[in-house]
Amino acid sequence: MTQTYDMTINRLPVRTWNRLNMNGTVLRGLEGGQEGPVLDCVPEDIQSGGAKLSPLSTGMGGDMDTLLDGCRIPARRYLCPSGRADGAPLRLTFPAMRGARRLNRVEILAETGGELTVLMDLTDETDGDAPAGESGAASLLGLQTRILARKDARVRLVQVIRPGQADVCLNDVGVRCEAGARVQILQLVLRSTRLCLGCRGELLGEQSSLEADTGYLLRGDDRLDMNYEAVHLGAKTTSRMDVSGSLRDRAFKLFRGTIDFQKGASGASGDEKEDVLLLDDGVVNQTIPLILCSEEDVQGNHGATIGRLSGELLFYLQSRGISLADARELMARSRMDALCERIPDERLRQSVKNDLEGGERHENH
Numbered sequence: 001m002t003q004t005y006d007m008t009i010n011r012l013p014v015r016t017w018n019r020l021n022m023n024g025t026v027l028r029g030l031e032g033g034q035e036g037p038v039l040d041c042v043p044e045d046i047q048s049g050g051a052k053l054s055p056l057s058t059g060m061g062g063d064m065d066t067l068l069d070g071c072r073i074p075a076r077r078y079l080c081p082s083g084r085a086d087g088a089p090l091r092l093t094f095p096a097m098r099g100a101r102r103l104n105r106v107e108i109l110a111e112t113g114g115e116l117t118v119l120m121d122l123t124d125e126t127d128g129d130a131p132a133g134e135s136g137a138a139s140l141l142g143l144q145t146r147i148l149a150r151k152d153a154r155v156r157l158v159q160v161i162r163p164g165q166a167d168v169c170l171n172d173v174g175v176r177c178e179a180g181a182r183v184q185i186l187q188l189v190l191r192s193t194r195l196c197l198g199c200r201g202e203l204l205g206e207q208s209s210l211e212a213d214t215g216y217l218l219r220g221d222d223r224l225d226m227n228y229e230a231v232h233l234g235a236k237t238t239s240r241m242d243v244s245g246s247l248r249d250r251a252f253k254l255f256r257g258t259i260d261f262q263k264g265a266s267g268a269s270g271d272e273k274e275d276v277l278l279l280d281d282g283v284v285n286q287t288i289p290l291i292l293c294s295e296e297d298v299q300g301n302h303g304a305t306i307g308r309l310s311g312e313l314l315f316y317l318q319s320r321g322i323s324l325a326d327a328r329e330l331m332a333r334s335r336m337d338a339l340c341e342r343i344p345d346e347r348l349r350q351s352v353k354n355d356l357e358g359g360e361r362h363e364n365h
Contacts, residue, residue: 059198
């Protein structure tokens with residue numbers, strides 16, 4: 001009999017929104033799964049295997065570890081050697097399939113001065129008419145990624161998330177940066193029935209930095225639940241979180257963004273920004289910006305722009321021969337297109353563009 005799990009994930013570090021029930025997300029009766037297949041392309045100078053990373057917190061929290069430990073999911077480990085220049089990327093593809101329950105763990109260690117780009121594709125390998133699995137259980141795609149960047153290391157993580165047929169998708173990230181290390185995260189969400197994103201970065205060493213850019217395009221009954229944390233522990237550390245996207249039909253999105261300045265983070269700075277486009281009256285958007293401070297000499301900023309397309313803009317576009325449906329799609333796509341151009345790989349970038357164009361044709365049809 002498959003074990004089930006009651007999980008609370010994406011918890012805010014401080015419970016500040018009790019009345020609105022937005023402090024965390026509860027998943028009840030979630031069935032466990034097995035290690036999923038991974039299609040990988042590993043550069044010759046990147047080592048596979050190695051020792052387990054020291055404990056490193058992630059955005060979703062301890063219940064995600066409980067799920068993966070209970071299902072006995074091993075970690076795939078990759079080592080970027082000291083002094084490596086940013087050459088060929090590490091490519092990892094995690095296929096989802098209707099009726100399957102697939103879980104994976106990845107650990108990445110970038111040694112001193114090493115540079116590495118990691119391209120991850122969480123993708124649907126079936127078409128939209130694929131039947132459910134024999135058990136009839138809800139399908140699951142889960143991935144946890146831990147990154148340890150040693151002194152002056154550089155890691156760029158690109159995640160394209162389009163699991164489509166998976167009923168639940170969990171994508172969890174944990175980062176730790178030593179002195180002078182820099183981690184950049186780019187995430188593009190193209191489609192998902194229910195997607196939870198968690199990301200926590202610990203800026204441990206002086207002048208370390210974390211940058212996270214996330215874009216999403218939600219339609220139908222899509223649900224997106226996010227929890228991002230930048231924890232400043234070292235002096236003169238920097239963080240930036242930018243989230244942008246659009247909601248249409250009956251889509252739901254919840255974003256929690258926390259900048260946490262802890263004691264010892266003198267001279268640190270953190271910025272958090274969200275830009276949301278609401279395209280239909282039936283959408284639900286929730287945003288929780290949070291700044292915590294235990295240090296005096298710090299600078300934290302957060303802001304959110306949430307709005308609809310103006311009548312003047314729609315009139316202008318329609319007067320140029322663009323239909324209302326095409327105008328709405330054009331504005332929604334513009335946010336994703338800008339992030340898509342930042343994918344540092346032509347093959348993956350073109351795949352995302354083709355997917356976006358396919359979704360647009362489906363909507364217009």
